[in-house]
Amino acid sequence: MNDVRELLGRAAEQAGQPVISTEGVYARAARVRWRRRATVAAAAFAVITAGAVAVPGLAAQSKQRQERSSVAAPPERTGNSGRAKQLVELLPGDVGAVEQVSLVMIIKGATAAQAEEHPLGPLDGQYAVRRDGGVGYLTIDFRSGEQIRKKSGGADPVDNICKPATGPRPADCVREVLPGGRVLTIWSDAMNYDGTPKWGVELVGRLVRKDGGTLAVRDSTGFRADSALGPLLKNTPVTRAQLRTLMLSQELQPKG
DSSP: OHHHHHHHHHHHHHHHSOSSOSSSOOOHHHHHHHHHHHHHHHHHHHHHHHHHHHHHHHHHHHHHHHHHHHHHOOOOOEEOSHHHHHHHTTSOTTSOEEEEEOHHHHHHOOOTTTTOOOOSSTTOEEEEEEETTEEEEEEEEEEOHHHHHHHTTTOOOOOOTTSOSSSOOOEEEEEEEEGGGEEEEEEEEOOOOSSSSEEOOEEEEEEEOTTSOEEEEEEEOOEESTTOSSOOOSSOSSOHHHHHHHHTOGGGSOOO
């Protein structure tokens, strides 16, 4: 900008100088030529001066456009390391910063050894999602049909969560039968339960395969506690539609 102003200043100085010296004899023809040239120089000076005034205005407009662009920019999608970097590739661009964490270490103060897990799914884990000053969580967990039957005393995985044998129907429960014998169910949970920490609302998804293998995902706005990493998110880390897309991603399924 300084270079532009200097060039404009030099041009203005040159434009303001008389073309013919006033010394000597003022012949009629010389006076006519001087007036004509002075008129041209004055016109050039006016154009240059107008340009010098317009340059700061253009700069201000450019700055305003940059500021508007900056305000409208969505939160950056990032992952701190390892699986988080792989997970963010499957998430929407405005999800925020994703960090792999251990909820049992955060909430219960467990040691790393106590919190050690043995994941089956390639992206199994617990992830903090930071956005707009809040912290929510995505938890991903895959269990084989054998593990589930063993835990339930031999019973097959439940694939009709929307019609429980006992208790109320989950809120906003939607069950989809998909190709290959898969069943996807997504519902809302207000998390109005006693105990600590106090969790915020969340979306829950279950994808049951034909072989009984089950993928479970919690899409939580966070929890309130002294150990919380931050306030609750205003909304779940991903929307219901985005959660569905995530759960159908092959990247969450174990190979083989």
